Amino acid sequence: MLLKQHHWLEIAEYLAVAMTLIGLSVAIATGNLFFLAICLSIALVLNLINRLRFQHLSRKRLSGTIKQLQQQLFEEIQAIAERERNATRTTSTTPTNAGSLTAFQESLLGLERAIDSIACYLNSHTLPERIEQLEKSYEQLRQQIPSLANEQPTASPPSPSFSLVLPRFSSPPTTYLSNWTCIHTLNAHAEAVVSLAIGSDGRFLASASWDRTIKLWELATGRSLAPTVGHSQAILAVIFIENEDEDRVGHYQLATGSFDRAIKIWSLVPEEEGKINLRLERTLTDHSGSIHALAVAAKRRILISGSYDQTVKQWDLTTGKMLKSSYDDSGAIYAIAVNESAQIIASGGGDGRVTLWQLETGEELCWLTGNISSVESLSISPDGRVLAAGCIDGQIKLWQLEPGLSGSQQLPQPPLPIRILHAHVGQVKSLAFSPDGLTLFSSGADGTIKTWHPNSMEAVDAIAISDDSTSRLTPVCSLAISADGQFLAAGSADGKIKVWQRN
Secondary structure, eight states: OOGGGSOHHHHHHHHHHHHHHHHHHHHHHHOOOHHHHHHHHHHHHHHHHHHHHHHHHHHHHHHHHHHHHHHHHHHHHHHHHHHHHHHHHHTTTSOOOHHHHHHHHHHHHHHHHHHHHHHHHHHHOOOTTHHHHHHHHHHHHHHHHHHHHTOOOOSSOOOGGGOOOOOOOOOOOBSSOTTEEEEEEEEOOSSOEEEEEEOTTSOEEEEEETTSEEEEEETTTOOBOSOOEEOSSOEEEEEEEEOTTOOSGGGEEEEEEETTSOEEEEEEEEOGGGOEEEEEEEEEOOOSSOEEEEEEETTTTEEEEEETTSEEEEEETTTOOEEEEEEOTTOOEEEEEEETTTTEEEEEETTOOEEEEETTTOOEEEEEOSOOSOEEEEEEOTTSSEEEEEETTSEEEEEEOOTTOOTTSOOSSOOOOSEEEEOOSSOEEEEEEOTTSSOEEEEETTSEEEEEOTTOSSOSEEEEOBOTTTOOBOOEEEEEEOTTSOEEEEEETTSEEEEEEEO
């Protein structure tokens, strides 16, 4: 598996270095330097080739980064200009505030200069490790933009130097989801509900929280079914596991992943008066970092986990044995998704790269280009044709996946997104495709849930989730939809869970 993580030229260079060491030993023993010279020459040539190849790949990636970054910053400036124009229209009858307008225009010019300086920086620094510094600079600029946009200039229209093509803006969120009725609001946890799962028969809802606990609920009634259990640290992921050949409560299991680097498998054991006991069956401890995401290939009885230790691991649910461990050299993994029929695992993380892996073999198929923002959430459509990634910058990117993609049919070129949705203000915390694949649900740190048609650029519907006591919007951290598409559950940062039923 380690050999698959390196290019064949790198492997050849390692072998040449090893042969050089052998040649050195031979030279010392025999006094003949010919074999040593040959090996040393080959090692130097391979080292030069690898350095040139590495520089070429670095320039290629940084070129894409420049274009993406400039586009995103340009859109931010457009949004500021739009607010300036709107403010000008609504305050045309008020006294002119020339000082405010001058300061506002100077801020915009500063952002334009920042774009130029970033481009010059990239052109003069071609090492890939500079990308991290670049993204930090970009996030600092993004943090400055809200304060600039909140300035309300009241002077005359902007000068011609600020003539920009304005983007489209979605309508404000409503207080309801069309065709859905909220049936439960559960005061579930003491801290954020970061993961939700619904059993395939729609009977049970499981929730996991930063408060270190998992809880089990009856979906139809909202009744708590099991005593509180959990991990020694915050729980980041929960998922249902089931045996399809049994028709009883006991055929369900739960898997949870935590900051404590452990994956725990729990069995649902029926008790008296409709209660259920969560019994710990197995603890998997082969990860060396926190477990951020879990998925399951039910027919193959495989559990998939993504971790901060940069690995995607596959586990045999029958024995608990680790089957494969795939190392992603691009960074920590925050989100995974699996489509069993397409035999594809997708992973994404802090560096913004989405990687596709072969289910069972763990072989890397390709990585998807067109994104530089940290990936917070992933979802694959039921037919395995579309992959959605929710990013820290509020965008949702959609890729078309090639049918029949396998280890023997790797893509010649990494695909670009087919669509970019400007979905939320802040992180896109969770994504979920409806069972028919016609609707994509998203939730964000801006406290909204939105529904999308994958072929549309605008949200079909939206709802704002607010704290009842303060009326402030509450980040929506997790989503789950039932297998029949009749129930939608959302977990928020204030520890509450809302459940909707389709009308």
